[in-house]
Amino acid sequence: MSGPQPRRTGRWREALAGVAAAAVAAGLGELAAAVAAPESGPVVVVGAALVDLAPPWAKDAAIGLFGTADKLALIGGILLVLLAVSGAAGVLEARRPPWGRVVFIALGVVGAVAAATRSGAGPLAVLPSLVAGAAGALAVTLLVRRLPEPDQNRRRFLAWAGGSAALGLLAALAGTALQTGRRAVQALRDAVVLPRPTTTAIIPAGAALDVDGLTPLITPNADFYRIDTALRVPEIDPSGWRLRIHGLVAREVTITWDELLALPLAESTTTLACVSNEVGGSLIGTAVWLGHPIRELLARAEPTAEADMVLSRSIDGFTASTPLAVLQDDRDAILAVGMNGEPLPLEHGFPVRMVVPGLYGYVSATKWVTELEVTRFDEASAYWTDRGWSERGPVKLSSRIDVPRRGQALTAGRIVVAGVAWHQHVGIAAVDVQIDDGPWRPARLATAISADTWVQWRYDWADASAGSHTLRVRATSADGEVQTAVEQGVVPDGATGLHTVDVEVG
Structure with a gap:
């Protein structure tokens, strides 16, 4: 009989051969990425493809389970699947050659396709995944050939397997050392001196409650919460950053980093919220932003009469569809360069991002923004609207109880109930608290910074009795809307319902 013969040497050793081969493949793939295509590491490109292909329910489930650690969970899941598949490939190579090699080559091809189809992929984007696939195929072949027979000493094979895994680790470390871009960009970011704002944000007295x-x-x-589609944070040298405004405009406009910093930059305080924020959730935050009004830049370009939407693009290919009218009215919709008195953190969009009060982030808060295309809703669509979400995304009226927390030890008598409420670009007029099924009682509102921020509130529960109780909160907006008790999930345009907290009073 011709050709390699199947071997029977113990499944765990065969699987170990596959896992060690995967370590070699991953390490050499990352090293190749560092040398040729830093944005196309095999794990990152496959993970990004999975994010793009995931249906909305899968995205929501991931955020619900892992919150802002969803990307780490995805990468961890990919690595676990890779371990399982590579172990199976080792068994196949030992018992049904050459199918183990075929598995590694197929994984390399999948990674190459994912890399080639990413936005802005260069001609070398496929190389890291192809190197990984070829290295894995070669390594599993060599390791399987060194599998010991049942009556042979196994230490030599374990040394080969361990050495192969160490080689993969060293290659990965070398790749990390070569990828100095993030450290360089972080240093550039740390060296940025932001201009003095033309207008300073003012936090009024009484805006913060002492609870x-x-x-x-x-x-x-x-x-500050971080929800985006970037598994690897983009690394942008601000000296090379450009923003292009084009589409349905009288003239195209391009602005550089230096030109943006030379424009009047004002501070504004805005609360941003993610559409995936469940009732009572934490995917919301408020910051003092520094930036220039987007409406001023749009005015330079002169959008045509038929335009009704601006499709913003990130350097990593993400897009968001923002109503043109929102970007042209008097709200503080800005190209932001600063956050809470310092340059934007890399994870929050350095060097430039969009901040738009009143809209969920998925249709407005594009990070690492490089392009504004003036267009129409009936002619273009954005990343999440292509996946079933609403195309406009106004923030819904909502409120949350922060104090007391579930499980907190409470004593009968006076108990402070407190939290935040928000309806960006509308404002909050009142907050009410309900104890069990009793009447709604007014809470005391702090002084609002503006209609574009959340507001803190507190209610003094003066006669809390021992036992189990349910606390509820609802808000009323400045235009008279009362927060609905009707429960709705986050898809397609944000969750509704009343936040409740069950407590035990001793």
């Missing part, structure tokens, strides 16, 4: 456990009025940068 332990209440969400801070201004969210620190490190605590």
Whole structure:
């Protein structure tokens, strides 16, 4: 009989051969990415493809389970699947050659296709995945040939397997060392000196309530939620950044980083919210932003009469559809360069992002923005609207209880109930609290910074009795709308319902 013969040497050793081969493949793939195509590491491009292909329910499930750690969970899941598949490939190569090699080559091809189809993919984008596939196929072949027979010493094989895995790790570390772009861009970001704002944001007296456990009025940068589609944070040298405004305009406009910083930059305080924020959720935050009005730049380009939408594009290919009228009215819709007194963090869009009060982020808050295409809703669509979400996305009236928390030890008598309420670009007129099924009682509102920010509130529950209780909150907006109790999920345009907290009073 011709050709390689199947071997019977123990499945765990065969699987170990496949896993060690995967380590070699991943390490050499990342090293190739560092040398030839830094944005096209095999794990990142496959993960990005999965994000793009995921249906809305899968995205919501991931955010619901893992919150802002959804990207880490996705990468971890990819690695676990890779381990399982590579282990199976080792068994196949030992028992049904050459099918183990075929598995690794197929994985490389899948990664190459994912890399080639990404926005802005260069001619070398496919190389890291192809290198990984070829390296995995070669490694699994060599390791399977060194599998010991049942009566042979196994230490030599374990040394080969361990050495192969170490080679993969060293290659990955070398790739990381070569990818100095993030450190370089971080240094550039740290060196940026933002211009003095023409207008400084003012936080009025009484805007922040002194209640332990209440969400801070201004969210620190490190605590600000991050939900986007970028598995690898884009690294943009601001000196090479450009914003292009084109489409249904009288003239195209291009602006550079230096030109943007030379324009009048004003501070404004705005609350941003993710459409995936469940009732009572934490995917919302408030910051003091520094930027230039988008309406001023649009005025330079002179949108034509038939235009009704601006399709913003990120450098990583993400798009958002924003109503043109929103970007042209008097709200603080800005190209932001600063956040809470410092340049934008890399994760929040450095060097430039959009901030638009009153709209969920998926239709307005494009990070790493490089393009504004003036167009029409009936002629173009954006990343999430292509996946079943509403095309306009106004923020819904909502409120949340921060204090007391579920499980917090409470004592009968006076208990402070407190939280935040928001309806960006409309404002909050009142907040009411209900204890069990009793009457709605008015809470005390802090002084609002503006209609574009959340407002803190507190209610003094003076006669809390021992036992189990349910707390509810509802808000009334400045235009008279009362927050609905009708429960709706986040798809397609944001969750509704009343936040409730069950507590035990001792």
